[in-house]
Amino acid sequence: MALGFSIEFSVDEAHYALYAQHLAWSYFDHPPLVGWIQWPLVSLTSSEGVIRFIPELLWIISCYLTYQVTIELHRLIQGRNAGYLTSALPSANLCGLLAVLIITAAPMLHVLAIGLLPDTLLAPLSLGLMLMALRWLRKDQFSIGDWIVTGILLGLAGLSKYTAAFTAFAFLFVFLSSPRKSWFTKVGFWLAALTALLLISPVLYWNWVNDWISFKYQLAHGGGGEWLWRRLAAYLGIQILVFGPLFILGCVIFIKDCMHGAKLSLVTLLGFFFIPFVIFTSLAGGGGLPHWTSPAWFCLAPFAGIGLAKAWAMQHRHWIRILFFIQIAMCCIGFAYVLSGGINTASIKSNPIADLYGWKIAGQKAAELSKATKANGIAVQNWTLGSRAAWYASPTPVFVLDQRQDQFDLWFGEIPIGANILLISWSGMTYPLPIGNKSAFEACQPLGSLEIERFGRILSKFDFSLCSNWRGPGTSE
Structure with missing residues (x-):
């Protein structure tokens, strides 16, 4: 919570906060729940710390559900x-x-606790579905109320992220493993399916009227670039580092000592981790982000918790203590690293934390300059720069000068031919000015610069230019 009030929005946080400012049935790159759930607070305040109450609460709920799933398991x-x-x-x-x-x-997992991502939403929903699967395994039947709750959880998961399909498949795997398939003929099953379908219908409708652009984008995005073994190896190493070896230790002990009489049931439940994890890891050879597997790791925690508890009860506590203190130290170092503004290097580009500071004042200055120069809006040369500019310079329209289609095209449209635009350039991601014979603007006139300092060090620099006479898409990417 303290960190949430101390730093500005990351690129993804600002992007999803803009979802709440521009309410719609769905969006270009993700389903709408990540925007809908923020709308009440975003409509009342622009304070990052207050808006971050939502992921903090979701993290607490996820921890509580982890405890409950472990009890049921x-x-x-x-x-x-x-x-x-x-x-x-x-x-x-x-x-x-x-x-x-x-x-x-x-x-x-502390990243999800601070910044609201679709994965922050999917984590408690995945645990909720896992809890319902455990209830089914213990009772071998559902009441109408259980079916309706299941349908709601599946629908909300579908509204959170498209990869919720992996969690839904893991849930179905539990049911298919049952020797009795009578659930397929139950009214409650079809009621749950109808409930889930109704909840995700806004996403289906929006994509239908927008030529299914979300599905096309996600299929291309998930495939990544050229598949390389070294990317896969690096991804696995990063997974162990950022989620911690306590998961691995606990899971190994669980598989070794606890999977006996209920082996089939436990294998199907482990699908809540292994199905999404294996899919994301296999795709990681072409590129992938480490937080994509976060809901899966939440679902693995109950198994790892039982494994660690068994080792703890048998007085094998040495490695548990060592690994716990190492991981807690990593968390504290990470918090301090972010608050300090990152490492002190000669190159601004090599400091990843510089991205979290300066956009608020830069966005406000850009909005003022845009108004003073009577510009038609603000422009950046990469979409990752556009989300912070659009959030902190709101309601000034922000245009992205690249050739890819994205959410900004839907929100702000295209730059009018002949328009004058205020260009923001950031030192952490530099591009040549978009002028010249084959480029978009006739000329760009510098208006000033803004250096961002923290604890006496320059983290980054913003340059502002007034670019005149937009002539259409150019070669800037």
């Missing part, structure tokens, strides 16, 4: 393994608390 194992494992299994409370401890010590 503990009961399932006890019920299926009565006779030879029950006496050796630690208490459900210890297992649940260690599962939450694993979450707390995972550096990457």
Whole structure:
């Protein structure tokens, strides 16, 4: 919470906050829930710290659901393994608390606790579906109320992120593993399916009237670039680093000591982790972001918590303590690194934290200059620069001078021919001025610069130019 009030929006946070400013049935790159859920606070305030109450609350809910899933998983194992494992299994409370401890010590999951991403929403919804799957395995039947809750969870997951389809497939895998398939003929099953379909209908309608651009974009985006083994190896290494070896240790102990009488049920439940993780990892050879697997790691925490609890109860606590303190130290170092403004280097581009400072004052100055010069709007040369510019310079329109289609084209349209535009250039991502025989503007006149300092160090620099006579798309990318 303290960090949430201390830093400006990241590129993704600003982008999804703009969703709330421009309410729609869906959006170019993601379903709409990440914008809808912010709308009440965004309509009341522009304070980053207040808006970040939403991901902080969702993180707390995810931790609570992790505890509850662990308790239910503990009961399932006890019920299926009565006779030879029950006496050796630690208490459900210890297992649940260690599962939450694993979450707390995972550096990457704190990113979701500070910044609202679609994955922040998908994590508690995935855990909710996992809880319903456990209820089904323990009771082998659902009430109408259970089916409706399941349909709501599936629908909300679909409104959160398109990759919720992996979680839905893991949930279906649990049902398909049941020797009795009577659920398929139940009224409740079809009621749940109808509920989920109704909830995701805004996404389907929006894509239908917009030539299915979201699905086309996601298929191309998920494929990434050229597939390379070194990217896959790096992705796996980063996953272990940012989520922590406590997950691995706990899961190995669980698989070794706890998967006996309920093996089929536990394998299907592990699908909530392995199905999305394997898919994202296999795609990582072409490129991928480490936080995409975050909901899957939340779903792995109950298994790892039971495994660590078993090791803890058997007095094998040395490695647990060491790994816990290492991971907590990594979290604290990460917080300090962000608050300090990053590393002190000669090159501004090599400091990734510089991106989190300066956009508020730069956006406000750009809005003032745009108004003073009677410009038709603000322009940047990459969409990752556009989200902060559009948020902090709101309501001034922001145009992205590249050749790719994106959400900004839907929000602000194209630059009018002959328009004068205020151009923002940022030192962390430099481009040549978009002028010349084959470029977009006739000329660009410098209007001034803005240096961003933190603790006496220059983090980055913004340059402002008035570019005149827009002649159409050029070669700037």
